[in-house]
Amino acid sequence: MRRTIGQVLLLLLMHGVCYAQKDVPVGFVANTVSVKDTVDSLNKAAGEIYMGAPNKAREMAGKALLLSEKIKYNTGIGLAYINLGHVYWSQSYYPISLFYLNSALPYLPKNNATLLAECHSAIGRTYLELKNYQQAINSLNQSAKYAGNDAKMLGEFYTEKSLVYIRMRDYTLGMAASLQALKLCRASGDDNNTNIIYTRLSSIQRLQKQFKKSIAYDDTAYYMSFKTNNRRLRAKTLIEYADNYNGLKQFDKAIGYATRGAALADSIGLMNGISDAYRTIMFSFEQKKDLANALLFQKKYNAALDSLNESDRRRNTELIQNYFALNDRLKEIAIIEQRAKEDKDKIHFQNVIIITLIISLLAVLTALYITYYNLKQKKLLSNKLSRQHEALLVQKGLIEEQSANLAAVNKLKDKLLAVIGHDLRTPFANLRNIMSLFGADNLNLEDMHGLMKKMEPVVKGAELTLSNLLEWAGSQIRGINLTPSVIDINLVGEEMAQIYSYQLQQKNIRFQNIAITGHMVKADEKHIKVVIGNLISNAIKFTDDNGVVTLSSHVAGKELVVNVNDTGKGIPQDKLVKLFDLHSHYTQNGTMGEVGTGIGLFLCKELVEFNGGRLWVKSEVGKGSTFSFSLPLAD
Numbered sequence: 001m002r003r004t005i006g007q008v009l010l011l012l013l014m015h016g017v018c019y020a021q022k023d024v025p026v027g028f029v030a031n032t033v034s035v036k037d038t039v040d041s042l043n044k045a046a047g048e049i050y051m052g053a054p055n056k057a058r059e060m061a062g063k064a065l066l067l068s069e070k071i072k073y074n075t076g077i078g079l080a081y082i083n084l085g086h087v088y089w090s091q092s093y094y095p096i097s098l099f100y101l102n103s104a105l106p107y108l109p110k111n112n113a114t115l116l117a118e119c120h121s122a123i124g125r126t127y128l129e130l131k132n133y134q135q136a137i138n139s140l141n142q143s144a145k146y147a148g149n150d151a152k153m154l155g156e157f158y159t160e161k162s163l164v165y166i167r168m169r170d171y172t173l174g175m176a177a178s179l180q181a182l183k184l185c186r187a188s189g190d191d192n193n194t195n196i197i198y199t200r201l202s203s204i205q206r207l208q209k210q211f212k213k214s215i216a217y218d219d220t221a222y223y224m225s226f227k228t229n230n231r232r233l234r235a236k237t238l239i240e241y242a243d244n245y246n247g248l249k250q251f252d253k254a255i256g257y258a259t260r261g262a263a264l265a266d267s268i269g270l271m272n273g274i275s276d277a278y279r280t281i282m283f284s285f286e287q288k289k290d291l292a293n294a295l296l297f298q299k300k301y302n303a304a305l306d307s308l309n310e311s312d313r314r315r316n317t318e319l320i321q322n323y324f325a326l327n328d329r330l331k332e333i334a335i336i337e338q339r340a341k342e343d344k345d346k347i348h349f350q351n352v353i354i355i356t357l358i359i360s361l362l363a364v365l366t367a368l369y370i371t372y373y374n375l376k377q378k379k380l381l382s383n384k385l386s387r388q389h390e391a392l393l394v395q396k397g398l399i400e401e402q403s404a405n406l407a408a409v410n411k412l413k414d415k416l417l418a419v420i421g422h423d424l425r426t427p428f429a430n431l432r433n434i435m436s437l438f439g440a441d442n443l444n445l446e447d448m449h450g451l452m453k454k455m456e457p458v459v460k461g462a463e464l465t466l467s468n469l470l471e472w473a474g475s476q477i478r479g480i481n482l483t484p485s486v487i488d489i490n491l492v493g494e495e496m497a498q499i500y501s502y503q504l505q506q507k508n509i510r511f512q513n514i515a516i517t518g519h520m521v522k523a524d525e526k527h528i529k530v531v532i533g534n535l536i537s538n539a540i541k542f543t544d545d546n547g548v549v550t551l552s553s554h555v556a557g558k559e560l561v562v563n564v565n566d567t568g569k570g571i572p573q574d575k576l577v578k579l580f581d582l583h584s585h586y587t588q589n590g591t592m593g594e595v596g597t598g599i600g601l602f603l604c605k606e607l608v609e610f611n612g613g614r615l616w617v618k619s620e621v622g623k624g625s626t627f628s629f630s631l632p633l634a635d
Contacts, residue, residue: 032073035067035070035071035073036071036073036076038064038067039064039067039068039079039080040076040079042060042061042063042064042067042080043060043061043064043076043079043080043083045057045060046058046060046061046064046080046083046086046087047079047082047086050083050086050087050090051090051192051228051230051231051232051233052229052230052231052232052268053268054087054090054091054232054268054269055269057083057086057087058084058087060083061080061083061084061087062080062084064076064079064083065077065080065081065084068080074107074108074109075107075108075109075112075115077104077107078104078105078106078107078108078115078119079115081100081101081103081104081107082100082101082104082115082118082119082122084097084100085097085098085099085100085101085104085122085126086122089122089125089126089129090232090270091268091269091270091271092129092270092271092272092273094129094130095130097122097126098123098126098127098130101119101122101123101126102123105119113146113147113148113150114146114147114150114153116143116146117143117144117145117146117147117150117153117156117157118143118153118156119143120139120140120142120143120146121139121140121143121153121156121157121160123139124136124137124138124139124140124142124143124160124164125160125163127139128160128163128164128167131167133164133167133168136160136164137161140157140160140161140164143156143157144157151184151187151188152185152188152190154184155181155184155185155187155188155190155193156181156185156190156193157181158177158178158181158184159178159185159193159196159197159200161177161181162174162175162177162178162181162197162200163200165177166203166204166207169207171204171207171208174200174204175204178200178201178204181193181197181200182197182198182201185197191224191227191228192228194224195221195225195227195228195230195233196233198217198218198220198224199217199218199221199233199236199237199240201217202214202215202217202218202221202237202240202244205217206240206243206244206247209247211244211247211248212248214240214244215241215244215245218237218240218241218244221233221237221240222234222238222241225237231267231268232268232270232273234264235261235264235265235268235270235273235277236261236273237261238257238258238260238261238264238277239257239261239265239273239276239277239280241253241254241257241261242254242255242256242257242258242261242277242280242281242284243280245257246280246283246287249287251284251285251287251288254280254281254284255281255284255285258277258278258280258281258284259277259281261273261276261277262274262277262278262281265277271304271307274304274307275301275304275305278300278301278304279301281297282294282297282298282300282301285297482523482524482527482610482611483524483525483526484523484524484611485522485523485524485525486520486521486522486634487520487521487522487523487525487528487634488517488520489515489516489521489528489532489551489553489560489562490513490515490516490517490553491517492525492528492529493513493532493551494513495529496529496532496533496536496551497511497513499533500533500536500537500540503540504540504549507540507543507544507545507546507547508546509540509543509545509546509547509548509549510546510547510548510549511536511548511549511550511551512548512549512550512551512552513551514550514551514552515551515552515553515562516553516554516555519553519555519560519633520633520634521560521631521632521634522631522632522633522634522635523611523612523613523631523632524607524610524611527607527608527610527611528607528611528631530604530607531604531607531608531615531629532551532562532564534600534601534603534604535564535604535627536549536551536564537600538600538601538627539564539565539568539625539627540566542566542568542569542588542625543567543568543569543624544567544568544569547566547567547568548566548567549564549565549566549567550564550565550566551563551564552565555633556630558632558633559613559630559631559632559633560630560632561628561629561630562628562629562630562631563626563627564626564627564628565624565625566624566625566626567623567624568624568625569621569622569624570619570620570621570622570624570625571617571619571621571625572621573619576617576619579601579617580601580602580605580615581602601627604627604629608629608630608631611631612631612632613629613631613632614629614630615628615629616628616629
């Protein structure tokens with residue numbers, strides 16, 4: 001997809017896109033001053049209306065571009081490119097917008113700091129939408145450099161930079177930049193950016209779950225959108241209202257605002273606004289347990305995404321067609337001028353050409369003979385080299401295949417050793433502890449009976465672990481070998497409670513099994529027991545005395561999400577990415593000094609993925625962790 005867009009942009013690089021071409025005369029316009037005034041007027045109008053009427057603005061900018069090219073008015077070309085970039089940005093065609101904005105820079109006067117600052121600011125804003133935050137900051141800093149002490153341009157700089165910080169989830173810096181932008185925009189009378197800043201402040205409050213404060217900022221932003229005729233921002237604000245009311249669990253209000261936002265976004269061609277509105281409405285119905293309407297808007301949301309992709313394809317085709325139409329018109333003008341010049345040249349060079357042709361013909365014949373001989377020799381040599389090269393490629397392929405097989409075998413050996421070392425250490429350590437109590441004669445008959453009962457789940461856990469490891473190791477050698485069956489997660493939780501009862505009693509940890517019954521999953525039962533057992537074992541290991549370990553589940557679409565939550569010490573955020581990587585080998589000691597190998601979670605992730613699910617984690621240091629995985633529901 002990126003390559004296709006890149007090819008489209010490359011085709012447009014020479015001239016850009018012309019709109020309403022039939023309205024512009026083909027002939028050269030004599031009154032250059034008058035044409036410049038017309039171009040400036042078109043560019044000014046396009047820059048003022050692109051947020052409320054993007055299609056009209058695009059038509060004006062296209063006319064300005066064609067007129068500017070005819071009289072070689074570079075400033076007009078640069079402003080037309082900037083306006084086209086604004087239009088496509090407002091309709092969320094960010095790669096095309098970035099192309100036009102970058103195309104504008106060479107045409108802008110080097111001594112016009114205001115235009116350069118505006119262009120770099122727009123480029124930074126577009127990189128932001130493309131999630132290239134570092135490049136966005138670089139472009140915005142370049143804009144601030146050109147802005148100097150211009151309050152309006154500095155206000156625009158802080159307006160866009162605030163959104164960068166919001167997207168990077170640095171809400172403190174985002175709030176500071178927003179307030180600075182608000183101060184500068186008010187001082188310069190920039191209502192458009194003042195309007196935008198209120199939406200920034202609303203987003204910061206919503207993302208920090210301050211929904212009522214966010215709604216207050218939305219009220220101001222919505223009112224100002226009428227003053228500035230910014231229909232795009234008004235549609236976004238309506239959807240922001242809906243997200244806030246979802247946060248306040250007022251789902252009917254959320255549905256109402258999102259419906260209005262979708263209608264407005266549709267009227268101005270804001271495709272991603274339509275999809276965002278449908279996503280919000282779908283969430284509201286899900287929270288209301290209205291699954292029929294939730295499914296309906298899920299389909300609408302998917303259709304909106306498909307429509308967005310189809311719209312992109314149609315837009316790219318239209319751009320290519322318009323480029324060739326414009327290019328043909330410019331070629332016609334050049335051909336007429338060239339023919340007049342060629343007629344004069346032909347009279348002067350006619351006799352010279354005849355003599356030159358005779359000499360050239362003799363030279364060509366000689367050159368053809370020499371070329372034919374050389375090509376024949378080259379072909380013979382090329383065939384010989386090709387045969388040698390093919391033989392070398394065959395040998396290279398055999399060597400690479402052997403090397404890959406050896407590496408795979410070695411990797412499997414390391415993995416098996418690590419897995420066995422991890423999953424059998426804990427059960428045998430528990431058995432050793434119990435047996436040491438017998439050996440020290442520290443137990444009376446009643447204690448011995450009690451410990452013998454406790455040994456049964458420990459031995460059963462070790463037996464289950466060994467059986468599962470042998471099954472998994474066999475699947476690694478022979479390939480994936482699943483035996484799906486219908487599983488009740490609640491019953492698996494009860495079995496795990498028996499197996500790990502001894503470890504739970506050692507730390508006085510309470511185990512809660514609140515997994516819902518009646519919602520069955522389809523997966524390999526042995527694999528799922530290994531996964532849940534590992535997650536519960538880890539939860540016990542990293543939870544202090546008198547803590548709580550909870551097994552729960554909930555339905556999400558056509559999947560069942562299973563959660564293992566603990567009240568333990570949690571995991572630092574910078575370590576989370578290492579948990580499921582076999583090569584990083586990250587581990588830490590438990591609350592009682594328990595030692596791990598760091599391989600259990602990798603095994604869990606692999607087994608879940610074998611069964612068509614995925615595994616993830618959320619954790620906060622000092623408050624505990626929640627490991628979750630999804631599995632397909634049984635039919």
